[in-house]
C-alpha cells in the first residue's frame with residue numbers, strides 16, 4: 001500500500017472576518033521532504049501552519065496528516081509545531097530544562113512525572129541544540145537565539161514525524177543559526193518531514209528539497225531552483241498585503 005502524503009491540504013480557504021488569509025490552497029508534501037514556505041509578511045504562512053494543526057478553522061477545505069485528521073494526528077504525536085513567537089512570561093522561574101521537558105508531556109501519564117526516557121530525551125535535545133551548559137538557567141536569561149534553540153529542543157523531544165517550524169531563523173545570531181541549520185539537516189537525513197517558513201532565501205537551496213511561494217494563494221511550488229526565479233518571486237509582490245516589518249527583495 002502507498003504511504004499517504006505527510007501533509008495534504010486541498011482546496012482550503014481561510015478568512016479572518018473580511019480578511020482573506022488563504023485562498024484555495026492545495027499543498028502536497030511527501031514523507032521525508034523538507035519544504036520551505038516563502039512569502040511576504042501577511043502572505044498567510046502562519047495561518048497555513050495553524051490550519052494544518054487544526055488551530056484555525058478553514059471556511060472550506062480538506063486536510064490530512066499522514067492520512068489522518070489533524071485531531072488524530074495531534075493525539076498520535078505525528079506532528080509538532082514551533083510557533084514564530086512564544087506567549088511566555090519571561091520572568092517566570094522556569095529553567096531551560098523545564099521548558100524542554102514540556103515537549104515530553106504527551107509521552108507521560110496524567111501526573112506528568114518524567115521517567116528516565118523523558119530525561120534522556122531532554123538531555124539529547126539539550127546537546128543537539130548546544131544548550132547543555134545552559135540547562136539550569138532561567139529561560140528569560142537566554143538570548144533571542146538561545147531561546148529559539150530551547151523551543152526547537154522542546155519540539156525535538158516530541159520525536160514527531162512531521163515538524164512545522166514558523167521562522168526558526170528570525171532574530172537569531174549567526175551561532176544559533178548555524179546550530180539550527182545543522183540540526184534541521186540532521187532531521188532531514190533521519191527522514192523527518194519538515195515545513196519551514198523563512199524570509200531567508202539563502203538557506204533554501206541547501207536545506208530544502210522543495211519550496212512553496214505563498215501570497216494568500218500558491219504562486220509556485222517546486223524545487224528551490226524552480227521557485228527562486230526572479231520572475232516567480234516578483235509575482236509575490238504584485239499585490240502584497242500591507243504589513244509592517246521586514247520583507248525581502250528578489
Ligand SMILES: Nc1ncnc2c1ncn2[C@@H]1O[C@H](COP(=O)(O)OP(=O)(O)OP(=O)(O)O)[C@@H](O)[C@H]1O
Pocket residue numbers: 016019020021039040041042043044045046047048084241243245
Ligand atoms: N487573528 C487574526 N485576526 C485577523 N486577521 C489576522 C489574524 N491573523 C492573521 N491575520 C491576517 O491574515 C493575513 C495572513 O497573516 P499571517 O500571519 O498568516 O501571515 P504570515 O505570512 O505568517 O505573516 P508574517 O510573515 O508577518 O508572520 C494577514 O493579512 C494578517 O493581518
